[in-house]
Amino acid sequence: MSQQHPDPATPLWRAAQVFRLLSVLYALGFQIAVNGDLARPGPAWALFAVLVGWSLAAAVAYLRGFGRRTGWVLAEFAVSIALLFSTRWVAGPAWVADNQSWPTTLWLANAVVSAAILRGPYAGMGAGLAMMGCYALEKGVLEINLGRSAGLVIVLAVGLAVGLAARTARRVQAELDRAAKLTAVAAERERLARQMHDGVIQVLALVARRGREIGGPTAELAELAAGQERALRRFAGTGQFGDPAPAGAELDLRALLDPSAGDRVLLSMPATAVPLPAEVATELAAAVRNALDNVVRHAGPDATAYVLVEDLEDEVTVSIRDDGVGIAPGRLQTARAEGRLGVEKSIVGRLAALSGSARLHSDDDGTEWELTVPRVGRR
Amino acid sequence: MTTVMVVDDHPIWRDAVARDLADDGFTVVATADGVATARGRAALVHPDVVVMDMSLSDGDGVRATAAVLEVSPGSRILVLSASGEREDVLQAVKAGATGYLVKSASKTELADAVRATAAGRAVFTPSLAGLVLGEYRRLARRSKSGQPALTERETEVLRHVAKGLTAKQIAARLSVSHRTVENHVQATFKKLQLSNRVELTRYAIEHGLDRDG
Numbered sequence: 001m002s003q004q005h006p007d008p009a010t011p012l013w014r015a016a017q018v019f020r021l022l023s024v025l026y027a028l029g030f031q032i033a034v035n036g037d038l039a040r041p042g043p044a045w046a047l048f049a050v051l052v053g054w055s056l057a058a059a060v061a062y063l064r065g066f067g068r069r070t071g072w073v074l075a076e077f078a079v080s081i082a083l084l085f086s087t088r089w090v091a092g093p094a095w096v097a098d099n100q101s102w103p104t105t106l107w108l109a110n111a112v113v114s115a116a117i118l119r120g121p122y123a124g125m126g127a128g129l130a131m132m133g134c135y136a137l138e139k140g141v142l143e144i145n146l147g148r149s150a151g152l153v154i155v156l157a158v159g160l161a162v163g164l165a166a167r168t169a170r171r172v173q174a175e176l177d178r179a180a181k182l183t184a185v186a187a188e189r190e191r192l193a194r195q196m197h198d199g200v201i202q203v204l205a206l207v208a209r210r211g212r213e214i215g216g217p218t219a220e221l222a223e224l225a226a227g228q229e230r231a232l233r234r235f236a237g238t239g240q241f242g243d244p245a246p247a248g249a250e251l252d253l254r255a256l257l258d259p260s261a262g263d264r265v266l267l268s269m270p271a272t273a274v275p276l277p278a279e280v281a282t283e284l285a286a287a288v289r290n291a292l293d294n295v296v297r298h299a300g301p302d303a304t305a306y307v308l309v310e311d312l313e314d315e316v317t318v319s320i321r322d323d324g325v326g327i328a329p330g331r332l333q334t335a336r337a338e339g340r341l342g343v344e345k346s347i348v349g350r351l352a353a354l355s356g357s358a359r360l361h362s363d364d365d366g367t368e369w370e371l372t373v374p375r376v377g378r379r
Numbered sequence: 380m381t382t383v384m385v386v387d388d389h390p391i392w393r394d395a396v397a398r399d400l401a402d403d404g405f406t407v408v409a410t411a412d413g414v415a416t417a418r419g420r421a422a423l424v425h426p427d428v429v430v431m432d433m434s435l436s437d438g439d440g441v442r443a444t445a446a447v448l449e450v451s452p453g454s455r456i457l458v459l460s461a462s463g464e465r466e467d468v469l470q471a472v473k474a475g476a477t478g479y480l481v482k483s484a485s486k487t488e489l490a491d492a493v494r495a496t497a498a499g500r501a502v503f504t505p506s507l508a509g510l511v512l513g514e515y516r517r518l519a520r521r522s523k524s525g526q527p528a529l530t531e532r533e534t535e536v537l538r539h540v541a542k543g544l545t546a547k548q549i550a551a552r553l554s555v556s557h558r559t560v561e562n563h564v565q566a567t568f569k570k571l572q573l574s575n576r577v578e579l580t581r582y583a584i585e586h587g588l589d590r591d592g
Contacts, residue, residue, distance in 0.1 A: 202391060268541040270514070310512065365548055
């Protein structure tokens with residue numbers, strides 16, 4: 001096939017060849033019935049052989065696709081007209097006056113159908129008019145009385161209907177192509193955006209790294225770049241981990257904690273999702289943020305916080321450790337007495353509400369929270 | 380003299396890393412931007428250490444890690460990657476990488492990591508420990524026989540590493556030597572890599588890939 005896409009009119013071409021077969025059978029019946037009345041029965045059979053041969057060639061050409069061009073349709077039209085104009089010679093003038101043309105009007109309609117499929121409703125009706133004009137010429141009479149001879153109307157109607165069907169099929173295909181092209185353009189744009197994001201992220205990461213090495217005022221620029229790098233990475237990486245969305249109202253705890261990551265907060269988590277019921281995950285993540293806020297406030301500006309998420313199937317544990325100054329023995333009690341441990345209360349309260357536990361532990365290596373929530377009714 | 384190959388699809392970053400490593404006295408023998416080039420060049424220069432990014436021009440760092448180790452089994456792979464690519468990093472470790480550093484690491488940290496990798500030590504950051512720990516827990520949940528499992532001591536060590544404790548601090552806590560802590564860490568790696576190989580072999584046998592034709 002010469003086209004890139006399958007021709008949207010292909011089903012019509014196929015149907016037309018079925019019509020062609022039926023019209024040949026009809027013509028054969030007619031030929032057998034009237035042969036005895038013809039002036040030259042021998043040549044009539046020879047010409048009928050031409051009709052069958054051409055019909056076969058046209059069917060193959062249209063079905064395979066190589067015939068679906070103006071040249072072929074014009075050739076078909078020429079062969080049809082030639083056979084039509086042989087009527088008077090084959091049959092004799094008296095027969096012509098009383099009968100339809102020798103190859104039959106039904107068979108002649110094939111050329112009209114082909115023109116309509118190839119070029120649409122106007123070409124179809126034009127071909128019908130031309131065909132019926134030749135018919136009138138051969139017969140020597142222009143049959144105006146459409147009530148007695150419906151041939152012209154039927155051929156015109158066939159040209160119109162088939163032509164409209166072909167045009168509709170092509171328009172639908174064109175719209176589908178346009179939609180597919182738009183989708184491809186959108187996908188390409190997204191791919192380019194991803195690449196660009198990646199490029200910007202890399203440069204920001206580099207600026208942050210170099211800036212920190214140079215130090216001084218440049219370190220401030222480095223922090224700005226690092227912040228933007230994290231923001232862009234989060235934006236570009238939304239949903240990039242490819243874990244299937246947990247069923248029902250479950251959330252991946254990792255996704256809730258990811259935004260907390262930064263220069264002073266390091267996250268250690270499994271590579272696969274840690275699903276928890278949405279309200280449990282949200283509360284647990286809030287408690288983790290409370291603990292991280294606490295690190296910023298109490299562990300000193302240089303402290304780093306490490307968050308470890310562990311999925312133990314029947315429970316989930318989150319440890320938040322900082323390597324800051326730690327809480328001197330007795331300090332905890334003093335703070336508690338002074339009512340300065342609001343954060344601690346909030347964390348313990350949240351975990352108690354989830355039927356979990358929150359433990360605080362402090363030594364020379366820093367301070368550590370261990371938050372545990374049970375998983376209820378899982379597997 | 381330690382030879383290094385830098386694999387990263389971003390030219391600015393790649394050149395900066397290569398320059399930093401050269402400043403620190405390493406010999407950068409090659410750079411590459413993708414799986415195919417990494418494989419081709421590693422086969423020629425057999426670098427001691429490959430600094431490997433996870434997102435490459437023609438594939439990912441997991442395939443590149445496997446490809447490089449195939450043609451240059453003596454090379455050691457240090458993953459240098461963005462923090463978000465957890466699954467990829469884990470797969471790279473299973474494919475044979477022995478270290479992981481995030482791209483926000485400083486010049487000094489990178490140099491130390493390359494030196495450690497060249498010396499055959501695992502570069503174990505807290506986030507990598509979290510990934511490996513998570514993977515063992517996932518395998519335990521599948522509870523098939525023949526899966527690698529952690530000893531109690533190994534679990535303890537991994538948890539400490541994941542919480543940001545240094546090898547020295549861990550050694551002090553567990554009253555063992557610094558070297559013992561590192562051995563425990565390496566053991567957890569080796570078992571994962573081995574199980575990965577066993578899994579691949581089992582897959583090949585089950586799917587008839589071990590027979591010709």
